[in-house]
Amino acid sequence: MTTPQERMRRWRLVLGGGQGDGTACTLTGRDAAMDGALAALYQAGDASAQGGTPEERSGGLGSSAPRVARWLDDVREYFPQSVVQIMQADAIERLDLRSLLLEPEMLEAVQPDVHLVGTLLALKNALPEKARSTARAVVAQVVADLEARLAERTRSTIKGAIDRSARVNRPRHHEIDWNRTIRANLRHYQEEYRTIIPERLIGYGRSQRGVQRDVVLCIDQSGSMAASVVYAGVFGAVLASMHTVRTSLVVFDTNVVDLTDQLDDPVEVLFGTQLGGGTDINRALAYCEGLVTRPSDSIVVLISDLYEGGVREEMLRRVARMTAAGVQVVVLLALSDEGAPSYDRTNAAALAELGVPAFACTPDLFPDVMAAAIQRRSLAPFVPDPEGR
Incomplete structure (x- = not known):
């Protein structure tokens, strides 16, 4: 007591x-x-x-x-x-x-x-x-800690999603995706036997050797997005290390900078950013759209609070055009462990009307979001309800 x-x-x-x-x-x-x-x-x-x-x-x-x-x-x-x-x-x-x-x-x-x-x-x-080398060492330590925490699960989750997205119709027994097979054969349910006769088997894809997905990370580097920039840089480096994913990393304010050639060193990626300044999302998306060569196999991840300083209407038309072409567009209002971010709700609602929900994402959840995008599953389960739960 x-x-x-x-x-x-x-x-x-x-x-x-x-x-x-x-x-x-x-x-x-x-x-x-x-x-x-x-x-x-x-x-x-x-x-x-x-x-x-x-x-x-x-x-x-x-x-x-x-x-x-x-x-x-x-x-x-x-x-x-x-x-x-x-x-x-x-x-x-x-x-x-x-x-x-x-x-x-x-x-x-x-x-x-x-x-x-x-x-x-x-x-x-x-x-x-005299402080730069110390600052670089501090950044390198944080990056190493984040990679140790996030890399293995990210690689395994995304590799599994890619393998499962390449379905085969004559799978071996251990390759059968029973959940999808059952759903595809529900009409063949035999009441007297109380079972389903699977006339068509759906299997997981075998391990893929070549590039299966193109991922473009488009990161708003305005001051409010600092934590998101750090996490996105680390995830970009992890994705770039996977041979089945071709990764591009683009950061923007009112200018657009392509840091893809530095993805082998996430510390260099982070020091290549310039936090602060204005925001031109439309200009950044125009650049990213130019990187897309295989729309049906491409995922564009925009990480931004959506406070647009550029041409809003053109930004929305560009997103609509990409999705119509088959590009999977994902909009993350934040990629951090913080709570609900401040963001432009009007632009978020307009994107939702285009079938592109905008939501905040924690680093631990990011691999699952990417897996859903790779398999073209709905991202609705990741979007909080209006009460913020």
Whole structure:
């Protein structure tokens, strides 16, 4: 059972107050250190409103790289990794620490994650020479971690989808796709035997040797899409490593850049992006449309929040033209672990009317989305209902 003293201790940690917080509890040792790390971030500048002087409440993190580095060491010691990443992101935003990320000593102290990579990519042109190698090492570490997490499942899921999409009508016993065979022969159900007579067998395709699908990843590199750019770069490299998939990777703002020739090195791909700027989706799709040579075997994945700065009507006509030609068009509003993104709902609704649903996708779900697209299955199961569930 929790004692009154323990309850007050917990309330003191939650409230983050001083002597006037009503708990009459003084923190010591590890509790005091945890409270100090939180106060440095979340109470900096709020001391007067809390009833104390800035010195009494917290000096904040200021603009000192050594002080920030010590704070980063503290939060890594006292909090789990998931919380550390949130606090780092909050520190960069709330306390405007971007300038400190230009220092290699600061970069070495930060816990690498996708959001930090996004920030570094946005700052890459401002990085001094002494910080660039450190920044590249940080990006490389995050990319390696993501590849280890995502690559194997992506390859196996997509390979299986390609094999299953190449159906054979005279399969060997172990190649029979029983689900499709049963559906294709339902009209041959024999009531007296209570079974189906399979007059036509449908089998999985045998392993394919040549290129079976052309995939074009078209990535909006506006600032709000930073995490999506990182994940898409990693997935592009994974897809490019598969001999059955021909992968192109295109990034855009108001200009279009083809990074396909760098897909063997996802770190180079990411440093080839330029986060921020305007958005011309129509121009990007025009370029991608030009890459399509086998419409019925092509998948164009547009990753964008759909805030179009170009010609909206032409963008929609282009999508309609591609789908009519047989191209499978997939629109992802975000490719990240975040919640529901901000996006242009009018454009999303217009695409849905064309039979192209737009939805956010987590990295863990992306292989399944691609598998469904390869097999030309409906993407409706991946679209959340209007309540966001």
